Amino acid sequence: MTDLVLSLDVTGRKEALRIAGACAPEIDAIKIGYPLALAAGLGIAGELAELGLPLIADFKVADIPNTNTLICEQVFAAGFSAVIAQGFPGPDSVTACVEAAHAHGGECYVVAEMSHPGALTFFSAGVPERLCEIVAETGADGIIAPATRPERVRALRALIGKKKILSPGIGAQGGDPAEIAPLVDGMIVGRAIYGAADAAAAARAYAPYRR
Amino acid sequence: MTDLVLSLDVTGRKEALRIAGACAPEIDAIKIGYPLALAAGLGIAGELAELGLPLIADFKVADIPNTNTLICEQVFAAGFSAVIAQGFPGPDSVTACVEAAHAHGGECYVVAEMSHPGALTFFSAGVPERLCEIVAETGADGIIAPATRPERVRALRALIGKKKILSPGIGAQGGDPAEIAPLVDGMIVGRAIYGAADAAAAARAYAPYRR
Numbered sequence: 001m002t003d004l005v006l007s008l009d010v011t012g013r014k015e016a017l018r019i020a021g022a023c024a025p026e027i028d029a030i031k032i033g034y035p036l037a038l039a040a041g042l043g044i045a046g047e048l049a050e051l052g053l054p055l056i057a058d059f060k061v062a063d064i065p066n067t068n069t070l071i072c073e074q075v076f077a078a079g080f081s082a083v084i085a086q087g088f089p090g091p092d093s094v095t096a097c098v099e100a101a102h103a104h105g106g107e108c109y110v111v112a113e114m115s116h117p118g119a120l121t122f123f124s125a126g127v128p129e130r131l132c133e134i135v136a137e138t139g140a141d142g143i144i145a146p147a148t149r150p151e152r153v154r155a156l157r158a159l160i161g162k163k164k165i166l167s168p169g170i171g172a173q174g175g176d177p178a179e180i181a182p183l184v185d186g187m188i189v190g191r192a193i194y195g196a197a198d199a200a201a202a203a204r205a206y207a208p209y210r211r
Numbered sequence: 212m213t214d215l216v217l218s219l220d221v222t223g224r225k226e227a228l229r230i231a232g233a234c235a236p237e238i239d240a241i242k243i244g245y246p247l248a249l250a251a252g253l254g255i256a257g258e259l260a261e262l263g264l265p266l267i268a269d270f271k272v273a274d275i276p277n278t279n280t281l282i283c284e285q286v287f288a289a290g291f292s293a294v295i296a297q298g299f300p301g302p303d304s305v306t307a308c309v310e311a312a313h314a315h316g317g318e319c320y321v322v323a324e325m326s327h328p329g330a331l332t333f334f335s336a337g338v339p340e341r342l343c344e345i346v347a348e349t350g351a352d353g354i355i356a357p358a359t360r361p362e363r364v365r366a367l368r369a370l371i372g373k374k375k376i377l378s379p380g381i382g383a384q385g386g387d388p389a390e391i392a393p394l395v396d397g398m399i400v401g402r403a404i405y406g407a408a409d410a411a412a413a414a415r416a417y418a419p420y421r422r
Contacts, residue, residue, distance in 0.1 A: 009278070034281075064326070088334075114275060
């Protein structure tokens with residue numbers, strides 16, 4: 001029904017490569033963040049890319065346009081196929097990420113909502129809806145919206161139409177894959193897979209919900 | 212009157228070390244961002260720290276609390292003395308950065324406003340003021356506010372009292388050091404120094420405004 005994206009939130013290079021390799025046949029994409037990229041170096045992207053799966057840089061890029069461009073140029077040169085940006089710095093900052101992504105045949109996703117408690121301080125009162133407008137205006141490829149709030153995923157789907165939704169918060173954070181998978185293009189699962197004694201088996205458990 | 216912070220926005224390790232070394236006697240701190248940290252590796256921090264100046268990680272940290280903690284732990288372990296976080300992910304995300312900073316005897320600054328045109332989409336209508344409240348609530352050490360809008364720096368100073376203000380946008384972006392220096396704790400200058408034929412001399416030109 002949807003892609004299974006492994007959120008590879010470990011900070012050791014060898015552990016990351018071992019888990020990614022074991023899970024590769026059971027997943028559709030891999031997402032890594034700054035904790036791993038800083039610990040292992042951006043070169044980890046090239047090693048993970050050898051698995052032949054799309055590789056998402058979950059860097060929540062959140063700077064001025066020129067700095068966003070410099071970050072994203074390195075992201076795509078390193079072997080990533082997509083980047084996740086924050087929309088809060090505004091449309092010109094998002095455009096910088098989108099242009100760098102598309103120049104490399106890659107994708108850019110914008111965070112529309114976040115799942116932790118404090119996120120509601122600012123990601124509320126029409127802000128996610130305005131962020132979806134920015135996605136449309138800038139030509140970004142989709143949004144990030146939390147699986148822990150399926151009613152919000154439905155509301156944002158109505159706004160962004162056929163653009164993609166990637167949804168974290170499934171598994172350890174409580175999001176239900178049976179409910180979320182039909183609503184989104186990618187279900188992002190982290191700890192429930194990489195934290196399992198048998199990561200490949202844990203990933204395989206999501207097979208009923210994959211396309 | 213105020214500290215001079217060199218924004219070392221180059222992406223080559225050797226160039227960064229050369230410019231930082233030449234400017235060290237003329238400046239009070241060095242700030243680097245992800246473009247340099249990703250290109251050179253986080254180890255560049257240890258090399259720059261040998262100059263004996265405070266080193267600021269301008270990573271605009273903007274993730275969930277746990278990821279922010281993982282990023283900041285690496286930042287301070289690498290030799291940085293301060294980190295810059297985005298506040299819009301909310302108070303718990305900021306608290307994660309503040310706690311990591313203080314556990315290492317370091318500082319955490321929160322972006323209150325940004326200087327590029329698109330920033331006004333969300334950094335407006337009371338948002339900077341709410342971000343200043345979060346700085347107070349979380350025990351963060353200060354804010355980032357743009358030198359290109361001195362009237363806003365004055366307004367935010369009234370809100371945050373004796374907490375520090377670091378102010379980018381001086382020099383190439385048009386901020387006037389004579390006007391901004393008396394208002395802030397640190398004036399951040401980038402291109403006007405690192406882009407000069409004689410970077411040390413360019414830094415020295417700000418001496419009249421330094422403490």
